[in-house]
Amino acid sequence: MAAAQALRHHVHVIPPGGALSAAEPALKGGDFEWGVLYGSAFSPERYQRLHDEARALNITLLNDATQHRDAEELDRTIALLDGLTARTEVVKSVGEVPAALARVRLPVFIRGAVSSAKELGWKACVAETVAEAQTLVTKLLALGDYSRGRVVLREVLPLRRIDKLHQGFPLSREYRLFVLDADVLAMGPYWVAEDPFGGLTERDEREIRALAHEVAKRTKVPWLAVDVGQLESGEWKVIETGDPACTELAAVNPRDLLGSLANGLEQRAGC
Numbered sequence: 001m002a003a004a005q006a007l008r009h010h011v012h013v014i015p016p017g018g019a020l021s022a023a024e025p026a027l028k029g030g031d032f033e034w035g036v037l038y039g040s041a042f043s044p045e046r047y048q049r050l051h052d053e054a055r056a057l058n059i060t061l062l063n064d065a066t067q068h069r070d071a072e073e074l075d076r077t078i079a080l081l082d083g084l085t086a087r088t089e090v091v092k093s094v095g096e097v098p099a100a101l102a103r104v105r106l107p108v109f110i111r112g113a114v115s116s117a118k119e120l121g122w123k124a125c126v127a128e129t130v131a132e133a134q135t136l137v138t139k140l141l142a143l144g145d146y147s148r149g150r151v152v153l154r155e156v157l158p159l160r161r162i163d164k165l166h167q168g169f170p171l172s173r174e175y176r177l178f179v180l181d182a183d184v185l186a187m188g189p190y191w192v193a194e195d196p197f198g199g200l201t202e203r204d205e206r207e208i209r210a211l212a213h214e215v216a217k218r219t220k221v222p223w224l225a226v227d228v229g230q231l232e233s234g235e236w237k238v239i240e241t242g243d244p245a246c247t248e249l250a251a252v253n254p255r256d257l258l259g260s261l262a263n264g265l266e267q268r269a270g271c
Contacts, residue, residue, distance in 0.1 A: 020053040034265050035059040036223075037245040041114070041145065044069055047245075062180070062223035063243055071221045071243035073113040075150045080218040084211060085156040085238040094134050100153050101130060106183060108134040109154040111147030121168030127201055157237055160230045162196055174229040174239060175208055176250040178257055181257070181268070182216040184209045185260035188251035196259055207236045215241060230235070 089100035127133035159172035180229035
């Protein structure tokens with residue numbers, strides 16, 4: 001918020017659970033504006049309400065409610081990312097786990113459609129047996145904010161490891177990219193402020209920019225966060241996507257991102 005204010009963007013703080021019009025009593029419909037929503041995770045219903053309230057004020061959020069879900073819920077677009085990411089199966093019940101594991105070999109990384117429980121450590125995300133997979137799926141299905149009724153079982157990629165742990169979770173060399181209309185606006189390391197491998201080579205940067213561009217093209221989500229990770233072989237793969245409305249910046253510089261975003265929206269206005 002401070003970076004946006006420093007760049008003289010209009011900033012309105014929406015009360016928790018409140019309407020957009022409650023952000024500021026003087027906020028009224030005027031000339032057309034693009035709107036960028038930012039906060040904690042939004043339920044689909046909450047996002048739709050804010051989207052509709054914004055439209056009533058002649059403000060258009062960069063993602064509509066369907067695009068927001070496509071970015072946030074991995075199972076909705078995973079089939080479109082074939083070849084770019086880990087092999088993946090989606091289940092809606094624990095009874096579907098054995099059949100899914102016949103198609104994706106153990107060990108598997110298990111997460112909800114929206115997010116994983118990696119803050120609880122490796123064993124909260126990775127199953128090495130059918131029984132462990134069933135236990136994790138059962139737990140995630142009970143966590144509606146994580147799963148929304150769907151759980152994703154993913155091939156464990158041989159990622160290039162960083163010599164650090166995050167609450168017991170082994171870290172890998174990953175980058176987060178912010179993409180508008182398939183153009184990368186800004187990027188930075190996901191886990192640490194400095195890349196312990198010395199930063200990206202020109203080849204690395206070309207490859208991850210091309211990945212993010214291709215993800216945006218395939219998903220057709222205009223405003224998108226894309227996380228990529230490097231394999232031990234040096235190749236880069238997509239880890240997951242997200243809506244920047246509820247995506248942390250990681251090590252991305254907020255002023256750089258907002259400046260590039262403003263330029264991108266000016267180009268949109270000129271089209």
